[in-house]
Every structure is written in C-alpha cells, then in structure tokens.
Amino acid sequence: xxxxxxxxxxxxxxxxxxxxxxxxxxxxxxxxxxxxxxxxxxxxxxxxxxxxxxxxxxxxxxxxxxxxxxxxxxxxxxxxxxxxxxxxxxxxxxxxxxxxxxxxxxxxxxxxxxxxxxxxxxxxxxxxxxxxxxxxxxxxxxxxxxxxxxxxxxxxxxxxxxxxxxxxxxxxxxxxxxxxxxxxxxxxxxxxxxxxxxxxxxxxxxxxxxxxxxxxxxxxxxxxxxxxxxxxxxxxxxxxxxxxxxxxxxxxxxxxxxxxxxxxxxxxxxxxxxxxxxxxxxxxxxxxxxxxxxxxxxxxxxxxxxxxxxxxxxxxxxxxxxxxxxxxxxxxxxxxxxxxxxxxxxxxxxxxxxxxxxxxxxxxxxxxxxxxxxxxxxxxxxxxxxxxxxxxxxxxxxxxxxxxxxxxxxxxxxxxxxxxxxxxxxxxxxxxxxxxxxxxxxxxxxxxxxxxxxxxxxxxxxxxxxxxxxxxxxxxxxxxxxxxxxxxxxxxxxxxxxxxxxxxxxxxxxxxxxxxxxxxxxxxxxxxxxxxx
Numbered sequence: 001x002x003x004x005x006x007x008x009x010x011x012x013x014x015x016x017x018x019x020x021x022x023x024x025x026x027x028x029x030x031x032x033x034x035x036x037x038x039x040x041x042x043x044x045x046x047x048x049x050x051x052x053x054x055x056x057x058x059x060x061x062x063x064x065x066x067x068x069x070x071x072x073x074x075x076x077x078x079x080x081x082x083x084x085x086x087x088x089x090x091x092x093x094x095x096x097x098x099x100x101x102x103x104x105x106x107x108x109x110x111x112x113x114x115x116x117x118x119x120x121x122x123x124x125x126x127x128x129x130x131x132x133x134x135x136x137x138x139x140x141x142x143x144x145x146x147x148x149x150x151x152x153x154x155x156x157x158x159x160x161x162x163x164x165x166x167x168x169x170x171x172x173x174x175x176x177x178x179x180x181x182x183x184x185x186x187x188x189x190x191x192x193x194x195x196x197x198x199x200x201x202x203x204x205x206x207x208x209x210x211x212x213x214x215x216x217x218x219x220x221x222x223x224x225x226x227x228x229x230x231x232x233x234x235x236x237x238x239x240x241x242x243x244x245x246x247x248x249x250x251x252x253x254x255x256x257x258x259x260x261x262x263x264x265x266x267x268x269x270x271x272x273x274x275x276x277x278x279x280x281x282x283x284x285x286x287x288x289x290x291x292x293x294x295x296x297x298x299x300x301x302x303x304x305x306x307x308x309x310x311x312x313x314x315x316x317x318x319x320x321x322x323x324x325x326x327x328x329x330x331x332x333x334x335x336x337x338x339x340x341x342x343x344x345x346x347x348x349x350x351x352x353x354x355x356x357x358x359x360x361x362x363x364x365x366x367x368x369x370x371x372x373x374x375x376x377x378x379x380x381x382x383x384x385x386x387x388x389x390x391x392x393x394x395x396x397x398x399x400x401x402x403x404x405x406x407x408x409x410x411x412x413x414x415x416x417x418x419x420x421x422x423x424x425x426x427x428x429x430x431x432x433x434x435x436x437x438x439x440x441x442x443x444x445x446x447x448x449x450x451x452x453x454x455x456x457x458x459x460x461x462x463x464x465x466x467x468x469x470x471x472x473x474x475x476x477x478x479x480x481x482x483x484x485x486x487x488x489x490x491x492x493x494x495x496x497x498x499x500x501x502x503x504x505x506x507x508x509x510x511x512x513x514x515x516x517x518x519x520x521x522x523x524x525x526x527x528x529x530x531x532x533x
Contacts, residue, residue, distance in 0.1 A: 036075075036276060038267040039068045039163045043201040049209045049229045051246060057198065057209065058227060058236065058243045065196045065211075066241075072162045072193045075270050079105050079161055085283040098290040104356070105272040105279055108363050109160055112271045116395055117156035119436035120149045123410075124465060124473045126432045133461065135426045136474045139413075142183035154189045155262060159398075163268040166195040167405075168212065168228075168259050169412045171252065171419075184420040185413055190259070197261050210259025215240070228252075228259050256412050262405040264398055275359045282355045289348050364394035399435055406433045434465075434473070443469075 042061045046053055081103045090097045123143070125136045143149075151167075159165035168188040172181060190212045198209040209229055216222040225243055227234040235248030252258070264271065272279065360367065366388050410428050417423045446469040453463035461477035463469075470476035 036071055036273055038269040038273070039071065040064055041205075041268070042196060042198050043205075044198050044208065045201050046208065047200055049227075050232075051234070051249065054209075054227055054229075054234050055236065055243050055246065058211065058225065061196070061198050061209075061211070062242065068196070069193050075161055075273065076193070078276070079103075079109050079272075081106070083283060084280050085287060088284075088287065093291075096291050096294050098287045098294065100287045100290060101283055102286055104282065104359060108272045108359075108365060109157070109270075111365055112160045112363075113153065113157045115391065116160070116398060116435070117149075117152045121152050122434045122436065122474070123431050124434045125461065126430055129425070129430070132426070132430050133474050133478065135423050136431065137478060139423060139426070139431065140474065142185075142413075142417075145182035146185070146187050148187060151187055151189050158189070158192045159262050159264045160271040162192045163264050163270045163273065165192055165262040165264075166190045166197070166210070166212070166259055167262065167409060168210070169409060169416070170258055171416055184422060185416045195259070197257070197259060207257045207259070207261070210257045212259070228257055230255055230257050254412060254415050256408075256415060258412050260405050260408045260412070263401050265401065271363060275362050278355055278359050278362070282352070282359065285348070285352055285355060289352070292348075361390070364390045366391055402435075403433050 042064050044057050044061070046057050049057060081101050083101050083103075083105075085101055086099050088097060088099050123136055123139055125132045155165045155167055157165075166189070168190050170186055170188075172184050172186055194214065195210075195212040197207045197211070199205045200208050209227055211225060211227050213223050213225040216224050221239055223238055223240050225234075225236040225238060227236060231251060231253060233248075233250045233252055234246055235250075236243045236245065237247050238244040357367070407428060410431055414423060414426060414428065417426075446467045449467040450463050450469045453466060454460065458466075459477075460480045461473050464473035464476045464480075
C-alpha cells in the first residue's frame with residue numbers, strides 16, 4: 001500500500017491569483033497572497049519505496065508539491081520585478097497612476113547569495129590520521145574538477161529565493177578512462193520548482209524518495225518524473241497532475257537517496273518572503289509620491305470671475321500671459337490660479353526611510369546610505385553599528401542547515417568514490433565544510449593570531465584553521481610546509497657555503513703566515529720534530 005502523505009503544517013487551501021502549475025510565464029502573479037509562510041515538507045507512512053508502491057506515493061505527494069510550486073513561481077516572479085504594484089488601480093484621478101517597482105527583493109536575494117557563497121566552500125580536515133590532509137586535498141581537487149563553486153552559488157540562489165534547494169549526485173556518466181574528469185561523480189543543482197523529497201513519517205524524518213521532473217512538450221501536458229530511492233532510479237511518465245506508468249528501472253546501489261535538500265531555515269522560507277507586505281508598502285509609497293509630484297505639475301487652472309473661451313485659453317497657453325478683466329458683477333477683478341496641494345516631501349521621505357530600514361533589519365542586512373558612513377569608531381564597533389553582525393548571525397543560522405545537508409552530500413560522494421577505490425579510509429567525520437565568508441576582513445588580527453599560534457608550536461593546519469587567515473587550511477598548510485622545507489634547504493645550503501668559505505679563509509691565513517705544513521704533516525707540527533710553530 002502507498003500509505004498516507006502528510007505535510008508538516010497548514011492544511012488550508014492556497015489560492016494565488018495569476019499563478020498556475022505550468023512553466024508558462026505569460027502571466028503576472030499580482031493577486032492576493034493567502035499563504036506565503038514557507039514551503040511544506042512532505043511525509044509518507046511508507047518506509048521503503050519499491051516498484052509496487054512508487055506510483056501511489058508519488059501521486060499522493062504531488063498535490064502538496066504543486067502547492068509549494070505555486071508559491072515558488074510567485075517568489076521567482078516577484079524577485080524579477082513582477083510585483084503587485086503593477087496591478088494598481090486608483091478610484092480617483094485614475095489618469096495619474098504611477099506603478100513604480102523598487103526591487104528591494106532582488107537586492108536582498110543578491111546580497112544573501114553573494115555573502116553566503118561568494119567565496120569557495122572548502123573542506124578541511126578533522127581527522128588525526130597522517131594521510132587525511134592529502135585525501136582532503138584530493139577531495140577538494142575533485143570538487144574543483146566538477147565546478148562545485150558555481151553549483152554552490154546556483155544552489156544558494158535557489159535556497160534563498162524559494163526557501164529550499166536540491167542537489168543531485170550520481171555516478172560519472174562519462175567514460176571510465178576519461179583522464180580529463182578527475183572525479184568519479186557528477187553534481188547537479190535541480191530546479192527547486194520541479195523537485196522535492198518525500199520523508200518517512202517518524203522521528204528520524206529520513207528521506208525515502210527524491211523526485212525531479214521535466215516537461216516533455218510545449219503544452220506542458222506530458223511530464224517525465226525521475227524518482228530516486230536508496231537503491232533504484234525509476235523513470236515514470238505522466239502529467240503535471242499525476243504519475244501514470246513506470247517506464248524504466250535502474251539500480252544504483254548507493255544505499256542512500258542521491259538527492260539532498262538544502263533548507264534556508266527551519267521554516268523553509270525565502271530570504272525576502274517575511275517582508276513581502278513591507279516591500280509592497282514601499283512600492284506604494286514611492287508610487288504615491290510620484291503621483292503627488294505629477295498632480296502638482298498637472299494641476300487644474302481655475303478661472304474665478306473670468307469668462308474665457310476655448311480660443312482665448314489656447315492663446316493663453318501659447319503666449320504664456322492673459323489680461324484679466326473686472327468681474328461682471330462689479331465685485332472686483334477676477335482671479336486665475338492653479339488648483340493644487342503639494343505633498344509634504346519631508347514627511348514622505350521619513351516614512352520611506354523608515355520602511356526600508358525596517359525591511360533591512362528584519363531580513364538581516366547591513367544599513368545603507370548615510371547610516372553607513374565612517375567615523376572614528378573601530379572596525380568591530382562599526383560592524384555592530386551598521387548591522388553587519390546581524391547579517392553574519394543570519395548567515396550562521398543558514399550555515400548550520402547547510403552543513404547538515406552537506407554531510408548527507410558527502411556520504412553520497414564518499415560512497416561513490418569507494419566503488420572506484422578512491423579516498424579509501426576517509427570518513428565523513430574526517431571532513432568539515434568551511435565557508436570562506438569575509439576572508440579579506442581583519443587581516444591584521446588574523447595575521448597576528450596566526451603568528452602567535454605558530455610561535456607557540458601549534459601545527460600549521462590548526463593555526464590556519466583557528467586564525468581564519470585562509471579559507472582552505474588544508475591547501476594553505478601544505479603550501480606552508482613545502483615553503484618551509486624549501487626555505488630550510490636554502491638556509492642549510494647557505495650555512496654550508498658560509499662554513500666552506502670560512503674554512504678556506506682560515507687556510508689562506510695560515511698559509512700566508514707560514515704555518516701550513518707540507519708533505520701531509522699536521523698543521524700544528526714543524527718539519528723538524530713535531531714541535532709547535
């Protein structure tokens with residue numbers, strides 16, 4: 001039996017106007033957001049997925065995934081500037097209706113991605129074996145061969161945008177003798193909108209099935225699902241709403257589901273999802289501000305006590321002046337003026353700045369503009385003052401989830417490598433992911449810490465690791481040891497050369513003084529009887 005599929009929370013219906021399940025992007029997700037509070041996890045009561053129950057479990061999981069997908073499509077459109085302000089309608093003065101998008105969502109997304117994964121994510125040694133550093137260096141070389149840094153950036157982008165990203169790791173699909181491919185595995189970042197994992201509904205919440213799919217025709221009616229379990233890969237044909245037929249089965253024998261999810265946080269929320277209402281308010285405030293300026297410029301002209309024809313008014317516009325006659329009722333001269341009320345730009349600017357500052361504080365981004373100017377404060381105080389500490393705290397939260405997922409990824413990598421007799425003996429506990437954020441900051445402090453540790457006899461790899469001087473302590477320590485070995489060899493050679501020159505100098509001095517014996521006699525004896533000279 002296929003069992004039941006559960007979600008981790010909310011059972012209410014999600015209706016996002018303008019959002020649909022196909023990959024067609026000819027629409028604007030500008031409707032009401034009923035439920036954008038993180039993606040739902042999918043659970044099943046089935047402990048083992050096999051050919052007899054895979055279709056049933058997949059079909060039960062699809063409705064929840066499609067609800068998540070609707071929200072992910074909305075967030076993706078929002079980050080590209082397709083936001084609710086574009087659907088703005090005014091009841092009065094509808095001819096003046098500015099629709100201004102200030103895409104702070106994209107600013108937040110770009111900052112979070114670059115701050116978290118802009119520097120290469122390296123692996124460092126935690127093992128005590130003498131050959132562990134060399135194996136870690138080989139592992140890092142494999143990751144470079146697979147272009148992992150760019151794939152980490154792509155994964156981090158989707159993770160911060162949708163609240164969760166997915167990584168697929170499989171055996172190398174090329175020739176076994178391909179000398180250009182250093183790694184026996186391949187890494188893929190699947191589209192989060194077309195991927196999900198199903199977990200077993202118990203305390204372990206272990207992944208029992210990973211799913212990714214593609215659309216097979218332009219109408220998006222035919223879909224091909226690829227389902228990964230711990231031992232088998234199923235290929236299934238169906239539609240976007242249901243899986244219909246298993247068309248392929250392939251055994252991989254990893255013993256692990258090769259698809260790993262990378263959540264951004266415990267709520268599976270995107271980085272700007274929590275401030276969507278404030279972002280809409282910011283756009284509305286800027287749009288109304290422009291409306292106020294435009295209404296002031298296009299103010300109506302009032303003729304009070306003045307009778308003017310259309311031709312006279314057009315002449316007024318051409319000449320730029322008009323003669324105002326006395327009022328017909330003898331009450332005095334008539335008046336011509338603009339009907340306008342200017343918006344208080346000072347108060348509006350205060351509101352705009354307050355909304356933006358609140359947005360930045362909630363998402364954990366540094367302050368911008370005048371709040372970020374320099375003064376006599378030290379570097380640490382400026383970091384705390386301008387919000388960099390909050391940005392780092394948020395990054396550390398995400399880093400904890402990332403390392404947990406990276407551990408699952410490493411289990412798959414080491415399992416594949418063991419089948420090719422690579423990295424033998426290397427365990428997951430020997431490897432620690434190292435994120436190299438802000439490696440350029442506080443270089444003086446890091447250098448002093450490194451020097452102090454080295455002077456106290458700490459091994460180079462530990463000194464690099466604890467000081468944070470290099471994002472790859474393994475490679476740096478090996479380079480340092482090679483450098484010291486070469487320098488020590490040069491120093492030894494210099495000492496030997498100096499010693500040889502000194503011996504030559506002493507020999508020359510004795511020779512010139514007539515104390516150097518001939519015929520093989522000792523330098524301290526005379527020719528006559530061995531007495532000293």
